[in-house]
Amino acid sequence: MTAAGLDPTAAAVALDDADRLGAELVRFVRLINRTKTQLSKHGPDGLERLAYSVLFCLVHDGPQRTGKLAEQLHSEISTISRQTRSLVEHGLIERRADPIDGRACVLAATAEGVRVFERNRRHRNLWIAQLLADWPIEERSALTDLLSRFNTAIETTQPRMTEPQ
Numbered sequence: 001m002t003a004a005g006l007d008p009t010a011a012a013v014a015l016d017d018a019d020r021l022g023a024e025l026v027r028f029v030r031l032i033n034r035t036k037t038q039l040s041k042h043g044p045d046g047l048e049r050l051a052y053s054v055l056f057c058l059v060h061d062g063p064q065r066t067g068k069l070a071e072q073l074h075s076e077i078s079t080i081s082r083q084t085r086s087l088v089e090h091g092l093i094e095r096r097a098d099p100i101d102g103r104a105c106v107l108a109a110t111a112e113g114v115r116v117f118e119r120n121r122r123h124r125n126l127w128i129a130q131l132l133a134d135w136p137i138e139e140r141s142a143l144t145d146l147l148s149r150f151n152t153a154i155e156t157t158q159p160r161m162t163e164p165q
Contacts, residue, residue, distance in 0.1 A: 053073050087107075
């Protein structure tokens with residue numbers, strides 16, 4: 001038995017499955033990045049992709065400090081500060097006094113920021129609906145459920161760089 005509780009044959013199959021999934025995930029990330037690059041070239045808002053990630057966090061999770069945004073987006077505070085300056089200049093976010101510590105500030109999406117975010121979300125949803133248009137509803141549902149389960153596992157499991165014993 002292996003550390004995962006599988007016999008050697010089942011462990012080999014699990015590793016083969018993981019290898020196939022890993023290759024598909026790399027392909028998926030490359031395709032998503034290509035799509036984002038294509039869209040950002042033609043986007044009317046003139047914002048970098050990371051700026052949209054910042055806007056997403058603020059719309060989805062509410063007002064936050066720059067440090068928390070950097071942590072969420074796995075980015076340097078200086079990078080997030082540059083993106084937030086751009087978002088402020090475009091009127092998509094604003095600085096507000098931190099309700100807990102009035103000496104500090106939090107960043108919050110403006111009504112225009114929410115509007116831009118929702119417009120982009122609609123475009124994304126239309127594109128995804130187009131991609132899945134010929135999938136049966138059960139398969140669309142299964143994909144969503146499995147991806148949610150997979151994302152939860154990623155969020156709650158720290159990666160190990162060593163071989164299991």
